[in-house]
Amino acid sequence: MSDARHSFAIPGPFRLRRGGELPAVELAYETWGRLNEDRDNAVLIFTGMSPSAHAASSPADPAPGWWEEMVGPSRPIDTNRYFVVCVNSLGSCFGSTGPASTNPATGQPYRLDFPVLNLEDVASSGKALLDHLGIDSLYSVVGPSMGGMTSLAFAVMYPGVARSLVLLSCGARSLPFATALRSLQREMIRKDPAWEGGSYPAGAGPIEGMRLARKLGMITYRSAQEWEQRFGRERIASERLTGDGFAMDFEVEAYLEHHAQKFTGQFDANCYLYLSRASDLFDLADHGGSVEAALRRIKTDRVLVIGVTTDFLFPIAQQRELAEGLQAQGRHVSFVELPSIQGHDSFLADMDRFRPVICEFYNGDWQALGARCSAV
Amino acid sequence: MSDARHSFAIPGPFRLRRGGELPAVELAYETWGRLNEDRDNAVLIFTGMSPSAHAASSPADPAPGWWEEMVGPSRPIDTNRYFVVCVNSLGSCFGSTGPASTNPATGQPYRLDFPVLNLEDVASSGKALLDHLGIDSLYSVVGPSMGGMTSLAFAVMYPGVARSLVLLSCGARSLPFATALRSLQREMIRKDPAWEGGSYPAGAGPIEGMRLARKLGMITYRSAQEWEQRFGRERIASERLTGDGFAMDFEVEAYLEHHAQKFTGQFDANCYLYLSRASDLFDLADHGGSVEAALRRIKTDRVLVIGVTTDFLFPIAQQRELAEGLQAQGRHVSFVELPSIQGHDSFLADMDRFRPVICEFYNGDWQALGARCSAV
Numbered sequence: 001m002s003d004a005r006h007s008f009a010i011p012g013p014f015r016l017r018r019g020g021e022l023p024a025v026e027l028a029y030e031t032w033g034r035l036n037e038d039r040d041n042a043v044l045i046f047t048g049m050s051p052s053a054h055a056a057s058s059p060a061d062p063a064p065g066w067w068e069e070m071v072g073p074s075r076p077i078d079t080n081r082y083f084v085v086c087v088n089s090l091g092s093c094f095g096s097t098g099p100a101s102t103n104p105a106t107g108q109p110y111r112l113d114f115p116v117l118n119l120e121d122v123a124s125s126g127k128a129l130l131d132h133l134g135i136d137s138l139y140s141v142v143g144p145s146m147g148g149m150t151s152l153a154f155a156v157m158y159p160g161v162a163r164s165l166v167l168l169s170c171g172a173r174s175l176p177f178a179t180a181l182r183s184l185q186r187e188m189i190r191k192d193p194a195w196e197g198g199s200y201p202a203g204a205g206p207i208e209g210m211r212l213a214r215k216l217g218m219i220t221y222r223s224a225q226e227w228e229q230r231f232g233r234e235r236i237a238s239e240r241l242t243g244d245g246f247a248m249d250f251e252v253e254a255y256l257e258h259h260a261q262k263f264t265g266q267f268d269a270n271c272y273l274y275l276s277r278a279s280d281l282f283d284l285a286d287h288g289g290s291v292e293a294a295l296r297r298i299k300t301d302r303v304l305v306i307g308v309t310t311d312f313l314f315p316i317a318q319q320r321e322l323a324e325g326l327q328a329q330g331r332h333v334s335f336v337e338l339p340s341i342q343g344h345d346s347f348l349a350d351m352d353r354f355r356p357v358i359c360e361f362y363n364g365d366w367q368a369l370g371a372r373c374s375a376v
Numbered sequence: 377m378s379d380a381r382h383s384f385a386i387p388g389p390f391r392l393r394r395g396g397e398l399p400a401v402e403l404a405y406e407t408w409g410r411l412n413e414d415r416d417n418a419v420l421i422f423t424g425m426s427p428s429a430h431a432a433s434s435p436a437d438p439a440p441g442w443w444e445e446m447v448g449p450s451r452p453i454d455t456n457r458y459f460v461v462c463v464n465s466l467g468s469c470f471g472s473t474g475p476a477s478t479n480p481a482t483g484q485p486y487r488l489d490f491p492v493l494n495l496e497d498v499a500s501s502g503k504a505l506l507d508h509l510g511i512d513s514l515y516s517v518v519g520p521s522m523g524g525m526t527s528l529a530f531a532v533m534y535p536g537v538a539r540s541l542v543l544l545s546c547g548a549r550s551l552p553f554a555t556a557l558r559s560l561q562r563e564m565i566r567k568d569p570a571w572e573g574g575s576y577p578a579g580a581g582p583i584e585g586m587r588l589a590r591k592l593g594m595i596t597y598r599s600a601q602e603w604e605q606r607f608g609r610e611r612i613a614s615e616r617l618t619g620d621g622f623a624m625d626f627e628v629e630a631y632l633e634h635h636a637q638k639f640t641g642q643f644d645a646n647c648y649l650y651l652s653r654a655s656d657l658f659d660l661a662d663h664g665g666s667v668e669a670a671l672r673r674i675k676t677d678r679v680l681v682i683g684v685t686t687d688f689l690f691p692i693a694q695q696r697e698l699a700e701g702l703q704a705q706g707r708h709v710s711f712v713e714l715p716s717i718q719g720h721d722s723f724l725a726d727m728d729r730f731r732p733v734i735c736e737f738y739n740g741d742w743q744a745l746g747a748r749c750s751a752v
Binding site: 173175176177178179180181183184186187188190191193208212215216218219223224227228230231232233246248249250251252253256273277280281283285312315 | 549551552553554555556557559560562563564566567569584588591592594595599600603604606607608609622624625626627628629632649653656657659661688691
């Protein structure tokens, strides 16, 4: 555990949306900047599926964070002005309670005894953290991808808490295409004999299944255009060929293998299964019967929605749906379509396009931002 | 073996493009219609990766073929007028010699001792079949997907043999995105312990790996738009749920499972690996140093190129590249972009759009066809 990571115990039991409860929940989080006297300058970040709470470096943990260029002094989420809080999602494995945590009832990891997880549970655990920190009003809640859906859930469940909302590369729900891909990733993990029905020993588990799932993730997070520019038909240099003819011919295959190996071992397989399924189960329409009814519950006046035209996991039409729906409810919506070629991962990979948009939104520079916006 | 299937032995040894040779090659094929006196009315069909030679039903085999609505009397590839020949690809497992065939040197299946297969080898085996049938001049060569790339190879390697060329949903090469997906499919199969390094017994093999690979195939062959229309967020009826929470929640997952189970067992895993890799290895630019130089070798004057705007395995830009390149060489090119929502599989699934285009091309109805064409 890094020195920057804090931990907070939610007074239990913690009841989950689809039934079941956890006798105790620990949440890991990091903070940057200072809470002001009015306790109203906090920005809450919900993460995508796999990151930890370490969004950015700090004196206590100088390692670069997953959103290093976005969060910090004079960065778009400016820690000179805001008290920034990033939470490791409930169900994850970087300090927050999840399937890899010890079940106090058995002394063993929860594994598949962990209750079905929904993004609403992730949102409500974040709200519990705010209560613990004595924060009633947020300057903003922000999240990319799964974190965007969690932010949506938060805004619907706790109307009026956040004074602004930033939704990046997400949607009101997962489309069947994205669900099919995630379902296949989960199956790759579950079919690995080393998964052992979820009962693999700590530190072991379905390494092969996780590696395959990560590769499919990498494929779906980026875009065909990017890879065409980056790899073309580049072949692997002959001295790096393994002699196994079916292993690899092309650089794109070596790239996937490299990234898949970096990932596996870091993330617990059961946690991955729970969070992946939570992304599929989320449906904003569950809050009131329709997306429209759910959006009506959001009282946050200022909303920024950013999407990327090459994202095929959460296609741009899904961000447009959110922007139009919120605008129809009278919210002030800024909707920005970015032509990044890095697909779904652009919010991590194309900082040069994302940074100024978020900067202008948080600075209230409506004229500059307006020039970037699409009509809704 | 069905009564409609013919078999032909290529006089050996058959040398493969990347080295290695086969002492004997059997090719399975089917024919429809009659060869005319001038022996110049034949249409040669190269298939996609997984179909057999059974493109259409016939009195000898009334089972519907994989391109039933396209091939037959008064159908677009009109067997009243043309002598239609469909060949099971070299390397496949429906009667043609491939990795599952017996290696005469050992009396055992070739398995991974089969030489590296290229689409040029598939094309040259097709040419050997034409020689056997006494056909020097083809009315047309036609192929979808992998069969389209094989048709391109054929047209480059045997200039002047085909008087027209129909290329459906293919490209001059595989893009890195498609290669990444196919590479992952191959890895799913190879990581299944039942693959046994390719040495699984006949009738057994990596069922789980093939099932996963097929699911990924299904995902990449169709389009997100189609699935959104077809499934939306439809959940599986509770009585069909298995109780395994990670198995399935949504109808799209049940659909994939159903189709994956239909496929596995039909197709030999090693054959799949060889043909899949052949698709990735193909690069038209290998013929002369560039795509342009390769296209210059094609002497076929009439070319029809069809692509689908929702295809992300062979995106429409790849068909445009072929159409523009051939046009630049002075060929008469008709280039049709279809708005089918079934993605790469549209040449099988959206017959109402494909049929009239091919019909007009073969009938020489240039006015009607011209009205459908995009400018190149």
